[in-house]
Amino acid sequence: MFTAFEFMLPPFVASLLLLLITAYFGIHVIKREIIFIDIALAQIAALGSAVTLVINNLGSGPSSHAHEHDSRTLMAYAFCLLAAGVFTILKNKRIKIPMEAIIGIAYAVATTTAVIILDKGAGSDVHIHDMLAGTILWVTWQHVLRLSIVVLLIGGFHFCLREKFKKVTLGYLDKNIEVARSGLWDFLFYFTFGIMIVEAVSIGGILTVFAFLIIPASVSALFAERWTTRILIGLAAGFIATLGGLWLSWTRDLPSSPAIVMFLGVCLLLAIIIKGLIRLKT
Amino acid sequence: MTDNLLFLSAPITVCILLSGVLSYFGNHILSRGIIFIDIAVAQIAALGTMTGLLLGYAEESAGVQVISYAVTIIIISLFALTKFSKQVIPQEAIIGIIYCVALALAMLLADRIPGGGNFISKTITGNILWVTWDKIFSCFIMFLLIGIIHLIFWKHFILISDTKNGLPYSLWKTRMYELIFYITFGIVIVKAVAVGGIFLVFILLIAPTSAATLFTDKWKNRFIWSWVIGIIGSISGMYISYVLNISNGPAIVTLLGTLVFVLAFVRLVMHKIQTVKS
Numbered sequence: 001m002f003t004a005f006e007f008m009l010p011p012f013v014a015s016l017l018l019l020l021i022t023a024y025f026g027i028h029v030i031k032r033e034i035i036f037i038d039i040a041l042a043q044i045a046a047l048g049s050a051v052t053l054v055i056n057n058l059g060s061g062p063s064s065h066a067h068e069h070d071s072r073t074l075m076a077y078a079f080c081l082l083a084a085g086v087f088t089i090l091k092n093k094r095i096k097i098p099m100e101a102i103i104g105i106a107y108a109v110a111t112t113t114a115v116i117i118l119d120k121g122a123g124s125d126v127h128i129h130d131m132l133a134g135t136i137l138w139v140t141w142q143h144v145l146r147l148s149i150v151v152l153l154i155g156g157f158h159f160c161l162r163e164k165f166k167k168v169t170l171g172y173l174d175k176n177i178e179v180a181r182s183g184l185w186d187f188l189f190y191f192t193f194g195i196m197i198v199e200a201v202s203i204g205g206i207l208t209v210f211a212f213l214i215i216p217a218s219v220s221a222l223f224a225e226r227w228t229t230r231i232l233i234g235l236a237a238g239f240i241a242t243l244g245g246l247w248l249s250w251t252r253d254l255p256s257s258p259a260i261v262m263f264l265g266v267c268l269l270l271a272i273i274i275k276g277l278i279r280l281k282t
Numbered sequence: 283m284t285d286n287l288l289f290l291s292a293p294i295t296v297c298i299l300l301s302g303v304l305s306y307f308g309n310h311i312l313s314r315g316i317i318f319i320d321i322a323v324a325q326i327a328a329l330g331t332m333t334g335l336l337l338g339y340a341e342e343s344a345g346v347q348v349i350s351y352a353v354t355i356i357i358i359s360l361f362a363l364t365k366f367s368k369q370v371i372p373q374e375a376i377i378g379i380i381y382c383v384a385l386a387l388a389m390l391l392a393d394r395i396p397g398g399g400n401f402i403s404k405t406i407t408g409n410i411l412w413v414t415w416d417k418i419f420s421c422f423i424m425f426l427l428i429g430i431i432h433l434i435f436w437k438h439f440i441l442i443s444d445t446k447n448g449l450p451y452s453l454w455k456t457r458m459y460e461l462i463f464y465i466t467f468g469i470v471i472v473k474a475v476a477v478g479g480i481f482l483v484f485i486l487l488i489a490p491t492s493a494a495t496l497f498t499d500k501w502k503n504r505f506i507w508s509w510v511i512g513i514i515g516s517i518s519g520m521y522i523s524y525v526l527n528i529s530n531g532p533a534i535v536t537l538l539g540t541l542v543f544v545l546a547f548v549r550l551v552m553h554k555i556q557t558v559k560s
Contacts, residue, residue: 030371035378036318090546094553096499097312097492100374102546104317105492108485109539112532207385214378218371254390261386268379 015242023234026217040107042201047110048079080194088187150199208257215264219271301512308491313443322381323471358468362460428466489538
């Protein structure tokens with residue numbers, strides 16, 4: 001039993017850290033109706049890595065691998081920066097198509113460009129599967145430390161400027177709210193969000209991070225309006241789902257990310273039933 | 283050259299067919315803001331296929347296809363019922379939830395089917411080069427039937443797509459039209475994804491209509507322009523893929539997607555020039 005506990009502790013702590021920040025970002029994402037942004041940004045970052053791979057191959061050949069890893073992360077960040085810039089510029093009254101459509105097209109183009117660049121590289125299927133499912137079970141304390149620093153920095157930044165970010169997000173759909181220099185805040189939002197996604201996806205995989213973003217925020221949308229309350233409700237739902245998912249994954253020998261996502265889905269279902277019962281009573 | 287033309291004639295025909303029907307649906311999808319619905323539907327169809335395999339039917343047998351369509355239609359009907367007069371959770375978020383739960387289920391099932399992992403990534407690529415005339419014909423018949431249904435109800439569909447707040451009709455009347463719309467849409471997507479793969483279908487849905495909507499608001503103009511852009515775009519994509527020797531699906535996707543970004547920036551620059559002049 002002790003080994004199970006010891007083995008499961010780092011993934012559990014990592015999941016909670018992820019939840020801490022995704023429960024907050026999820027509210028933004030749902031209010032802005034940019035649901036699939038996490039998948040798109042993850043794919044754009046992956047395209048950045050693919051480009052580095054090609055540039056390195058064109059260059060001096062087998063260079064040092066440690067250095068290559070750094071340059072790939074850097075390029076992934078650079079592509080996120082670029083995407084943040086494009087999304088900010090295209091958020092304009094003149095552009096009448098929804099932001100989600102632009103995000104979707106960026107996603108499709110990034111994915112297929114990566115396919116063209118790597119052109120059926122050996123084991124690309126495995127890579128796709130790994131990116132989707134993630135490898136949260138193999139998280140080490142070192143990863144957890146790195147993640148907690150990122151969460152602390154980005155979370156702190158957003159906590160200090162929370163009123164600004166809130167206003168910009170509310171102004172997204174409601175045209176009556178005018179925010180001074182909304183472009184700058186938009187850019188900062190997308191950029192910090194992008195960094196968070198790159199770090200989170202490398203630990204949890206696209207699927208888990210996506211579920212963490214959308215489902216807790218949806219659960220909380222059913223019961224509350226205030227942001228603090230919503231974050232707390234989202235955290236609670238995520239906490240239960242992670243606990244259940246990891247336990248099921250350990251006892252039944254199932255892949256952990258899908259198990260956690262299934263539990264989150266069950267949480268949402270329960271929340272909808274509870275909401276229905278409350279409505280029936282009143 | 284003529285050999286190549288003969289070889290490419292089937293894929294080009296299917297491209298024209300797909301852009302025709304998908305650009306039409308795309309205008310509705312864009313107006314409703316449920317962009318990723320096709321990826322979710324494709325994922326559910328894949329889940330249906332895997333369920334069929336688990337029940338012991340052979341791959342690509344009639345049994346598997348029936349189960350796949352049945353699962354898709356059930357889920358998309360449930361989705362049509364999530365339309366409320368006051369939307370607490372946006373419909374796009376519901377799509378996201380359906381997508382990730384379906385994907386998670388597929389991953390859990392994949393462990394139990396030999397080579398099951400393939401079904402998760404198989405639907406992603408797709409290849410229109412290997413399409414046969416038989417398949418094209420069956421697509422054509424199906425699209426024709428669905429086109430007739432849409433010809434009957436087009437006014438209601440457009441009214442529902444245009445209504446952003448609240449509902450145009452009473453709750454259940456709206457939901458009934460929604461049901462017709464989404465079931466026909468689901469069938470088209472399952473058929474189209476089997477032929478072209480998720481990304482080609484996705485971009486043919488969203489990109490032509492986005493490009494058209496940048497410049498015009500009227501439904502009629504949007505339909506015409508999205509058809510023109512979709513068909514020309516996919517044929518030029520085929521040509522580019524042939525000349526540069528890259529896969530055709532990704533070539534079309536990249537071409538049409540990049541076009542939208544370029545046009546969006548053109549639109550912004552046009553506006554800047556106008557304001558400077560006046």
